[in-house]
């Protein structure tokens with residue numbers, strides 16, 4: 001019997017690469033087009049879950065549809081994505097020398113329409129960053145499109161003193177949770 005098809009509802013090449021580490025090559029990559037504006041007073045966990053859920057539902061495909069959403073949070077505050085240098089600089093200035101949370105929600109829609117979700121939560125602490133370190137990081141461009149204006153999988157890891165949780169979750173697809181989600185939805189892993 002053929003393995004069931006898995007559609008990855010994400011434009012993130014990191015999510016695809018992480019999925020491949022589970023031995024799964026998505027049959028198709030179909031990024032979900034949704035409004036990613038947080039609601040008024042929406043808390044980071046609720047926001048990440050809602051985004052993953054909406055992305056999984058927005059894709060009009062049959063088979064298993066997997067979506068994810070990664071949010072960097074300082075307390076109750078949702079940090080923006082690194083859209084431009086000024087935003088990334090603001091994020092790094094705020095994250096400097098303090099702990100923050102990285103929430104990675106995943107949602108899986110099974111062929112029968114059942115939707116299951118999981119949330120991975122990690123804590124990351126940057127060293128106290130000097131202006132030079134921030135500017136050097138900004139010049140790398142690695143912050144572009146990344147939640148909280150940094151990417152742990154690149155240069156930023158050398159500025160991170162400590163982390164607790166799921167490294168793959170911070171990068172965008174928590175592998176432990178993804179495996180559990182796929183198994184509990186009846187997806188046959190190799």
Ligand SMILES: Cc1cn([C@H]2C[C@H](O)[C@@H](COP(=O)(O)OP(=O)(O)OP(=O)(O)O)O2)c(=O)[nH]c1=O
Nearest residue numbers: 010011012069070146147150151152170171172
């Ligand atoms: C914190 C952090 C985030 N990120 C990335 C993961 C996500 O791709 C991105 C957060 O934005 P997301 O909205 O989660 O994902 P996306 O817009 O890249 O893709 P899609 O919505 O189509 O699935 O930030 C890293 O790559 N490294 C990190 O260390």
